[in-house]
Amino acid sequence: MKTLANKKYSKEQLTDFYRTMVRIRTFEEKAAECFTKGMLAGNIHLSIGQEAAAAGAFAAIQPQDYFTSTHRGHGHAIARGMDANLCMAELFGKKTGYCQGKGGSMHIADMKKMNHLGANGIVGAGQGISAGSALASKILGDNAVTVGCFGDSSTNEGTFHENLNMAATWKLPLVWFIENNCYGVSTEIHRVTNTPDLAPRAAAYDVPFAVVDGTDPVAVYEAMTTAMDHARSGKGPYVVEAKVYRYQGHYCGDPAVYRPGEYMEKALENDAIEKLGKRLMDMGVAAEELEAIKKAADDEMNAAVQFAVDSEYPDPSEAVTDVYASDNERCVAR
Numbered sequence: 001m002k003t004l005a006n007k008k009y010s011k012e013q014l015t016d017f018y019r020t021m022v023r024i025r026t027f028e029e030k031a032a033e034c035f036t037k038g039m040l041a042g043n044i045h046l047s048i049g050q051e052a053a054a055a056g057a058f059a060a061i062q063p064q065d066y067f068t069s070t071h072r073g074h075g076h077a078i079a080r081g082m083d084a085n086l087c088m089a090e091l092f093g094k095k096t097g098y099c100q101g102k103g104g105s106m107h108i109a110d111m112k113k114m115n116h117l118g119a120n121g122i123v124g125a126g127q128g129i130s131a132g133s134a135l136a137s138k139i140l141g142d143n144a145v146t147v148g149c150f151g152d153s154s155t156n157e158g159t160f161h162e163n164l165n166m167a168a169t170w171k172l173p174l175v176w177f178i179e180n181n182c183y184g185v186s187t188e189i190h191r192v193t194n195t196p197d198l199a200p201r202a203a204a205y206d207v208p209f210a211v212v213d214g215t216d217p218v219a220v221y222e223a224m225t226t227a228m229d230h231a232r233s234g235k236g237p238y239v240v241e242a243k244v245y246r247y248q249g250h251y252c253g254d255p256a257v258y259r260p261g262e263y264m265e266k267a268l269e270n271d272a273i274e275k276l277g278k279r280l281m282d283m284g285v286a287a288e289e290l291e292a293i294k295k296a297a298d299d300e301m302n303a304a305v306q307f308a309v310d311s312e313y314p315d316p317s318e319a320v321t322d323v324y325a326s327d328n329e330r331c332v333a334r
Contacts, residue, residue: 001243009218011280015289020051020059021217022297024054025297026294027075030304031252040091045071045250050075050214052273053177053217054075056242057240058080060221060224066133068146068149070119070126070151072151072179074091074108077119085303087108088307090104091104095311096307102314102323107121125159126148127157128159133146134231138173144173145173147177151180152182156193161201164205168206173231175231176239176240177240178242183246186250198241199241210223211240215243215245215272277290
């Protein structure tokens with residue numbers, strides 16, 4: 001497994017990673033606080049602990065590229081550059097959200113500006129969507145790569161193998177990014193999988209892969225850069241697996257009593273934000289500068305919460321607006 005890269009990175013580059021990671025964690029913490037206070041309806045699934053994976057992966061994605069996300073996808077949206085106000089409003093179910101409040105936490109999407117094909121509440125559902133997007137790019141010749149993000153358990157879905165086989169056969173510009181936090185809801189991945197890592201399954205389809213330390217944004221960035229270059233050059237798909245930790249349970253409020261104490265001990269020992277903060281200070285970045293980044297993120301996310309609180313709910317008359325397609329014969333209501 002690849003860990004901290006030897007390549008020299010500037011303080012500015014590493015600070016950008018740090019800023020993205022802090023913004024993701026702060027967004028998630030504010031969302032958790034609002035959920036606990038009963039300000040949000042439904043469950044939310046947080047990516048606290050997985051910030052470095054998203055920061056590193058999305059730094060390697062170019063503006064023309066597409067991506068799919070998961071039920072644990074707020075971090076992907078923030079890392080891609082989506083507006084925190086609109087993301088938070090979507091969690092609140094408000095009409096100012098990315099999907100006018102109709103998607104909620106698990107279905108944020110933004111095709112217009114970020115080529116976000118949508119988060120998805122169904123395990124593994126984004127795999128087929130990402131493969132279809134990659135096929136479209138190959139047909140159109142738009143020089144775009146599609147990144148499909150998903151978790152460890154979805155690699156045991158049939159869609160993983162079916163779509164990877166198709167993508168490999170047709171050499172589609174597709175990169176799959178597995179965030180392996182070792183738990184699918186309450187099931188430890190090695191109880192249901194006979195290999196220590198998941199990405200090597202790609203070898204069955206002659207697809208290259210990498211397994212990286214997901215608490216190191218630089219290692220993730222380098223692996224994803226290699227993967228994106230490979231896919232963009234017409235060589236076909238690539239699979240990257242980032243080993244991460246999920247600090248909370250499956251959903252906000254899940255006490256995660258099914259996990260051994262050692263899991264969180266290792267997680268906190270490898271906290272990505274703390275590790276990168278120490279690395280930056282060793283490079284001469286003042287502690288005050290790091291605190292200023294945290295303060296800016298806190299202010300931004302507090303403002304996002306206020307924006308969501310102040311926004312209106314969609315009118316009940318718009319319940320099916322933008323939900324069902326009705327402009328073709330098959331979709332006309334009968």
